[in-house]
Amino acid sequence: MPQFITVADPDDPRVAAYRDIRERDLVGRQGLFIAEGETVLRAFVRDAPGRVQSLLVDPKRQDKLAEVFAALPDEVPVYLVEQAVLDRVAGFHLHRGVLAVGQKPEPVSADHLLAGLPGATVVLVLCGIANHDNIGGIFRNAAAFGVGGVILDSACCDPLYRKAIRVSVGATLSVPTAWLAQDEDVAGLLERHGFEALALSPAAPEILARLRPPLRSAVLLGAEGPGLSAELIARARPIGIPMAGGFDSLNVATTSGIVLHHLRFAQP
Amino acid sequence: MPQFITVADPDDPRVAAYRDIRERDLVGRQGLFIAEGETVLRAFVRDAPGRVQSLLVDPKRQDKLAEVFAALPDEVPVYLVEQAVLDRVAGFHLHRGVLAVGQKPEPVSADHLLAGLPGATVVLVLCGIANHDNIGGIFRNAAAFGVGGVILDSACCDPLYRKAIRVSVGATLSVPTAWLAQDEDVAGLLERHGFEALALSPAAPEILARLRPPLRSAVLLGAEGPGLSAELIARARPIGIPMAGGFDSLNVATTSGIVLHHLRFAQP
Structure with a gap:
């Protein structure tokens, strides 16, 4: 099981990777990417659990994701962030309420x-x-x-x-x-x-x-x-x-x- | 050829049908619809010239649309509206610079x-x-x-x-x-x-x-x-x-x- 960490302050440095994602996403981010939404998250954890760096989840959605959490490596942090705080971290209203930061695979020719x-x-x-x-x-x-x-x-x-x-x-x-x-x-x-x-x-x-x-x-x-x-x-x-x-x-x-x-x- | 009418005031009542289209579009508009963009406009005038009620065009695009105008019925007004005014009429930045108001066809069973x-x-x-x-x-x-x-x-x-x-x-x-x-x-x-x-x-x-x-x-x-x-x-x-x-x-x-x-x- 992953570690659950409640974050209440949108400026908390532990969720820095999720900050202002709309702008930063387009300029690239040193080998990382952002994924959003339950369906995508399920696919990501199923297909590449070792590339999940962290999750950020509205605690209201925690129960629905239990089997996703169970499939995650132990060291992966899951940040529990209320929707209102989440919107301030992300920089816009993210109605899907579920985000992940992942590591891109090594480029292949x-x-x-x-x-x-x-x-x-x-x-x-x-x-x-x-x-x-x-x-x-x-x-x-x-x-x-x-x-x-x-x-x-x-x-x-x-x-x-x-x-x-x-x-x-x-x-x-x-x-x-x-x-x-x-x-x-x-x-x-x-x-x-x-x-x-x-x-x-x-x-x-x-x-x-x-x-x-x-x-x-x-x-x-x-x-x-x-x-x-x-x-x-x-x-x-x-x-x-x-x-x-x-x-x-x-x-x-x-x-x-x-x-x-x-x-x-x-x-x- | 249609009539060309220059409109400089975003509150001009002649362009009322184009006002705040983002919001109004979703709630319906008594038998009218808004179409946007050159490709769509060409298709509309080709397929149903009689249902075009008016056009609103950034004058910078006027030359590219000459053969579209030629295919329009004489009584259709073409409002020439600079991009900055157009954005204020529409309520957001409409980078396509070309809009039409059309009449929906009669419903068919x-x-x-x-x-x-x-x-x-x-x-x-x-x-x-x-x-x-x-x-x-x-x-x-x-x-x-x-x-x-x-x-x-x-x-x-x-x-x-x-x-x-x-x-x-x-x-x-x-x-x-x-x-x-x-x-x-x-x-x-x-x-x-x-x-x-x-x-x-x-x-x-x-x-x-x-x-x-x-x-x-x-x-x-x-x-x-x-x-x-x-x-x-x-x-x-x-x-x-x-x-x-x-x-x-x-x-x-x-x-x-x-x-x-x-x-x-x-x-x-």
Whole structure:
């Protein structure tokens, strides 16, 4: 069981990591992240108990979280903070009443991540996805369809930002993730590891519904609007999802769900 | 061409419909709605020019919108309002700089909507979807895959709320929509019109990927968490999308995209 520590003073230094999280979250915090809400907390403690640094919980919610506490290492502090104090610590009204500070995992290279995957697998490669809702939604789908990992280029936003974690329902805490180096040759990397690169592109003549899933697929997704670079598309197999008249694209998170569902269940 | 009217005073009664929209939007506004942003505005003027009541535009954006103005009826006023004044009218910083007030269409009964559809078609039936992001995402997918219409029960939120319109990229303004009466027998209604009711339910043994699309499908979606009522599932054909271990559900908008893609492209 963890240690329970009641904190009544919003300026108590023991809860400094939770202070003004709205502003600080976006500027990064030396290897730490903030997670919020019961569902996310349950996923975090289940998937990575060793990376939980502390919890901050409104005592009214203590009973509902008993089995979460039981799964925590003994040395993890749980700060019990009334909602009104919690709001002053966080700097805004945090109606979920449950927060955690976690330690980010050591960065893994994309090469290392791919090398560790089994023969038949799917990975996602995200290029320039800078919206936290979309990143979160994509990771949620990645977990739901059991992808081997997610690879991000340097123009993507942080999947361990509070909102991305929440939208992913905690999936960004558990799905294996790697960052590409600036200008890393992703097409070459995928080829070396035996992955077929599928570049999702609305205008591609080969349509997803007729694609026979390759044994090892890498799904390349770009941001809505700019999409993937022409260079990258030229070195991959472009795949499209035709739209009804007048509509030019799907949301990128929805696209990831449609593609992952197809790759998982279509006849190979 | 519309009439251009420069407004410099935030209290000018001619822009009263745009005042404090954040608060007023949620309480309804006698048959009117607010739409925001260039993409949405283009969709609105393209799909329903006769329902545009007025526009409010930062003059800096006037040139980019020339062909939108050209498509408007002559009597529609376009209020030209500098960004700083616009923010005071709206009651918050509206960085998109483009707003419209539109007239909601006359309500249509679900019975009437279904009666007007062609032989082979898909409709969505939404039960208790009360989140504007999800409603917007579902309508975006509905437009992208060309559904015949969307039917909402009385527990759904308004698809013509500003945020739902924005997330839908304007699709809530054009996709045919009808509301069910309180306690209306939706299973009976669908049967009468020859629709096969497909109840999406995570635990259903029949999986989506093996479903041969019926000629007339009605896709029933419930809110994340509670899902569809057991009663409704019992009167429909339950369809599931199996998840990888530990994950229990997809986002409902993503689910709609996966199902609509399958119904549109799978072999019948």
